[in-house]
Amino acid sequence: MSIPGIPGLGQDEPDQEPTQLQVGQTKIVDLRKEQEWRFEVALARSIEVKIITGTAELFGTELVLNKSYAFISTKAAIYTWTGCTLEIAHDNGALASEYVAEEHTMNEAVNIHLALEAMRSRDLTGPRVLILGSDNAGKSTLAKTLTAYAVRSGRAPVVVNLDPAEGVLSLPGTLSAAVFKTILEVESDAGGGWGTSPMSGPNGEIPVKLPLVYHFGGTDPSEKHGTMYKAQVGRLALSVQGRLKAAGQEEVERSGVIIDTPGSLLSGKQAAMGYELVGHIVSEFTINTVVCLGSERLYNDMLRKFDKQPVSGARSAGETISVVKLAKSGGVVDRDQAYMRAVWEAQVKSYFYGNPRVGASVSLQPRQQQVDFDALPAVWRRISAGSSSYANPSNHVDEDDEFQPGDAEYEPSATISAVPLPENQLFEKLFNPTPALRNCVLAVMNCPPEPDDAQETLRDSSCMGFLYVTDIDEAKGKVSLLSPAAGRVPNRALVWGEGMDAVLNVVG
Numbered sequence: 001m002s003i004p005g006i007p008g009l010g011q012d013e014p015d016q017e018p019t020q021l022q023v024g025q026t027k028i029v030d031l032r033k034e035q036e037w038r039f040e041v042a043l044a045r046s047i048e049v050k051i052i053t054g055t056a057e058l059f060g061t062e063l064v065l066n067k068s069y070a071f072i073s074t075k076a077a078i079y080t081w082t083g084c085t086l087e088i089a090h091d092n093g094a095l096a097s098e099y100v101a102e103e104h105t106m107n108e109a110v111n112i113h114l115a116l117e118a119m120r121s122r123d124l125t126g127p128r129v130l131i132l133g134s135d136n137a138g139k140s141t142l143a144k145t146l147t148a149y150a151v152r153s154g155r156a157p158v159v160v161n162l163d164p165a166e167g168v169l170s171l172p173g174t175l176s177a178a179v180f181k182t183i184l185e186v187e188s189d190a191g192g193g194w195g196t197s198p199m200s201g202p203n204g205e206i207p208v209k210l211p212l213v214y215h216f217g218g219t220d221p222s223e224k225h226g227t228m229y230k231a232q233v234g235r236l237a238l239s240v241q242g243r244l245k246a247a248g249q250e251e252v253e254r255s256g257v258i259i260d261t262p263g264s265l266l267s268g269k270q271a272a273m274g275y276e277l278v279g280h281i282v283s284e285f286t287i288n289t290v291v292c293l294g295s296e297r298l299y300n301d302m303l304r305k306f307d308k309q310p311v312s313g314a315r316s317a318g319e320t321i322s323v324v325k326l327a328k329s330g331g332v333v334d335r336d337q338a339y340m341r342a343v344w345e346a347q348v349k350s351y352f353y354g355n356p357r358v359g360a361s362v363s364l365q366p367r368q369q370q371v372d373f374d375a376l377p378a379v380w381r382r383i384s385a386g387s388s389s390y391a392n393p394s395n396h397v398d399e400d401d402e403f404q405p406g407d408a409e410y411e412p413s414a415t416i417s418a419v420p421l422p423e424n425q426l427f428e429k430l431f432n433p434t435p436a437l438r439n440c441v442l443a444v445m446n447c448p449p450e451p452d453d454a455q456e457t458l459r460d461s462s463c464m465g466f467l468y469v470t471d472i473d474e475a476k477g478k479v480s481l482l483s484p485a486a487g488r489v490p491n492r493a494l495v496w497g498e499g500m501d502a503v504l505n506v507v508g
């Protein structure tokens, strides 16, 4: 399996309508220097924007003069330091909102970038930046902006996404890290404005980035007392440190690390757990710069906890942590569940079918196959907090119980809810193709199907790709699978992230 892939789409290629832009109207917007044009493109609709005079950038990435950029279901802003003219092609209803703003936080973002650049010029070991803030504070936008400015300055930072609700170069439900040496792909649709990975195929212009991916399989980092999240953060940090210290990687080491986090980390019901997880991230990634976005309270909490504290495992003696704050931009918009589902759906679709963006014309050839469930490598369920044994009869049937699967009187559903799983159990093996698997993503793990210490190995293994369950035939024990490329299902453990059901329903 060389390229991974999508859900609920059946056997046909999904509707790729947004690729055909129905341009009804053209609009000209003149921006004076240091103004930004904020826009929202309606769901599954697209617009095209061209800079016809001057210079402009989108979250730090410079836009090329006279090139058309297509934006599908996007909320973003085009900013100019010098003044510019934009030509916007759109059809009726595609532009859900648009206005020119004078107030912005670009100067503050540039100041942070310049401080990071000073660190890069001074030290061999570059900055390790942790971005914190509540939901929709603009964390990912700041991460993109700092990454884009670093790349424009000739750097190659490692970007780490610790927000499982946002797949960066991967699917939602994952944590990932990748080196960014080339510009970000601003046409924000399935890539969320970060670009493409080999998963969704090349777009022909911007080189793909190669992410290291861990399958978290849910959206709540504090779940199960944060055990899964902490372990995977630790694994990612280890890999990132390994990359930074590897021979020939001085450029990457000097460029440093930029880490995006979920808003739920500190604003959720389990704030105490969130603080513990932040402490874990700070120590694992040897963070030396914490940026707090939009909350005085958060800033003061972090100031008390981390400011001027020695960096854990610092390579240069006397290195301490700096905590800085940044106001939330007035342009940051809330994204409701419907919008996030559409983003997730687009990410999953593009994984299997390629990027439907206008002009990208990449169409992958996913492979549909029906297989016996028994012939598959082991399928594991990633257990969410508080859930009961799902489909593993051996978990809730006494050894001398005469009823086994296949017996007419065996009724697994009658006993499922009665048997809660041990609090610390993270995975459960499935013995039957439960209908709940329909329209779900299966992560193909970099480990054998049934490792000796399954709980730890499945938790700590990286993920090599994804399959999508398009159908289940319970009676015949068969599973219909979509894979991103032709070939047999690899002989690796398959993990169903039950916690991402919301995604799967969307695609279904």
Ligand SMILES: Nc1ncnc2c1ncn2[C@@H]1O[C@H](COP(=O)(O)OP(=O)(O)OP(=O)(O)O)[C@@H](O)[C@H]1O
Pocket: 038, 039, 075, 076, 077, 133, 134, 135, 136, 137, 138, 139, 140, 141, 142, 163, 166, 261, 262, 263, 264, 329, 330, 331, 332, 333, 334, 335
């Ligand atoms: N200046 C701006 N003008 C218009 N839209 C913006 C601006 N800044 C950010 N946005 C948009 O606001 C939305 C939320 O921003 P962002 O994703 O950066 O927040 P976040 O804090 O990372 O959210 P979450 O906690 O949910 O991950 C995004 O769609 C982003 O593109």
